[in-house]
Amino acid sequence: MSSLLRLATAGSVDDGKSTLVGRLLYDTKSVLADQLDAVRRASVDRGLSTPDLSLLVDGLRSEREQGITIDVAYRYFATPRRSFVLADTPGHVQYTRNTVTGSSTAQLAVLLVDARKGVVEQTRRHAAVLALLGVPRLVLAVNKIDLIGYDEAAFAVIAKEFSTHAASLGYAEGTVLAIPVSALHGDNVAARSERTPWYAGPTLLEHLENVPVAPDPHDAPFRLPVQYVIRPRTPEHPDYRGYAGQVASGTVRPGDEVVVLPQGLRSRVERVDTADGPLPEAGAGRSVTVVLADELDVARGDLLAAADAPPTVTDELAATLCWLSGTALRAGARVLVKHGTRTVPALVEELDRRFDEQSLSTVDGPDSLELNEIGAVRLRLAEPVxxxxxxxxxxxxxxxxxxxxxGDTLAAGMVGERFSALRPPSAAGSASPASAPGSPSPEPSAPSTQT
Structure with a gap:
């Protein structure tokens, strides 16, 4: 089991996301005493008899609403079984682009819906974005279950509707779990609720602690974008030449054969250095300096890659864009493409398709891509990458x-066609990846972790 889970939250405005995040922080004892005291005082001032846990995160949300800052907030908490990094994204449709930012590295996403409203337009939009980003697992937190009297039938309807939509997005059985929760009262968040005896699955925290997650990309082919060339030119190191960067994927060891791209030059790894000394190997996420056996012309922006499994070098990209700018994208636009540590001029040759996240259909040959829209495009680069x-x-x-x-960021791009896994809802049939009410969890359940 991984010791770290990266997750993201998403949901519409007023679905109770702030309260749920606050509840997770509170129940895992990840709140400082002075923070909790401040929440208690503010809750009393509002006439509440119990602490309003949404106040633990509402400060940042208020800033967003006032236009002071619009960004993803990262929360950190832990249990004895696992540590968590939670990307808390805003819920308003105007900030759907923040879901892209917050979910880009997530291994699981918690998608909230209000039990009184069920699956709404923003739910489908967020689920589509998560699928396109390749987030492998979803949790549908049907929140405010207390406000519908803990109604099993109503929960079943919501879970089934979302299951069909998730199946249309390509989620397989066992990768989506629906949980009835009340973030306000703590039902099925960290402690199992006696008010939902019909639900036999895990609590949200149990699921987060036990869900299998894909490992960091150590098993993928080695990739290291060169960020800096180190030439100290000191008496101790007169001929030292190292290529510094963070391992993007795979593992590098002394003796490995590598290729420098886009030039195509080949060499062998002589050493893998760090500030604390050389390493026998370095995996994904580790910042290192690679020393090669040969003197080659390597510069910032180049890529060191496994010689037996190199990436494609091309000056044409068929890609999927999540458009993040208020200014529409049209064919013929001149932009910059930043890939790894290399930035090159590019021309938008064609807008192939625009994705409709509500109907899971595409529109061929759109005139433009507007804010928050997702489309397939073709880019011509000024030089190969x-x-x-x-x-x-x-x-x-x-x-x-x-x-x-x-220098403003206009879009987040993904190389390749990302719509192929999506199917119109009618094609999904009766597929039901989310667990049914009362069914066992697809993941092993741990004992209750109420704290």
């Missing part, structure tokens, strides 16, 4: 589109 398909390697299959005039 080494890329992987996003489905194979998200770290080296992702890129940013940047405005060359002011």
């Amino acid at each position: 080494p890329v992987d398909d996003y489905a194979t390697s998200p770290r080296t299959g992702a890129f940013l589109v940047i405005d060359p005039k002011n």
Whole structure:
């Protein structure tokens, strides 16, 4: 089991996401005493008899609402079984782009719905974005179950509707779990609720502690974007030349044969250095300096890759874009593409398709992509870049589109066609990846972890 789970939350405005995040922080004892005292005082001032846990995170939400900052907030908490990094994204449709940012590295997403409203337009939009980003597992938290009297039948209707939608997005059986919760009262969050005897699955925290997660990409082919060339030129190291960067995927060891791209030069790894000394190997996420056996012309922006499994070097990209700018994208636009540590000018040659996340259909040859829209495009690059398909390697299959005039980020891009796994709802049939009410969890359940 992984010791760390990266997860994201998503949901519409007023679905109770702040209260749920606050409840998780409170129940895992991840709140400082002075923070809890402040929440208690503020709750009393509002005439409440119990602490309003949403106040633990509402400060940042208020800032967003006032336009002071609009960003993803990261929360950190832990249990004896696992540590968690939670990306808390805003719920308003205007900030759907933040779901892209917060979920880009998530191994699981918790998608909230209000039990009184069920699956709404924003639910379907968020689920589609999560599927396109390749988030492998979803939890549908049917919140405010107390406000419908803990109604099993109503929960079953919501779970079935979302199951059909998730199946249309390509989620297989066992990768989606629906849980009836009340973040306000703590039902099925960290402690199992006696008020839902018909639900036999795990609590939310039990599921987060036990759900299998894909390991970090150590088993993928080695990739290291060169960020800096180190030439100390000191008497102790007169001929030292190292290539510093963070391992994006795979593992590198002395003796490995590598290729420098886009040039195609080949060499062998002589050493893998760090500030604390050389390493016998370095895996994904580790920042290192690689020393090669040969003197090659390697610069920032180049990519060191496994010689027996190199990426594709190309100056044409068929890609999926999540458009993040208020200015529409049209064919013929000149942009910058930032891939790894390399930034190159590019031309938007064609807008192939626009994705409709509500009907799970596509519109061929759209005139433009507007804010929060997702589309398939073709880009012509000014020079070749080494890329992987996003489905194979998200770290080296992702890129940013940047405005060359002011440096603003315009879009998040994924190499390859990301719509192929999606099917119209009618094609999904009766597939039901989310567990049915009262059915056993598809994952092993742990004892209750109420704290």
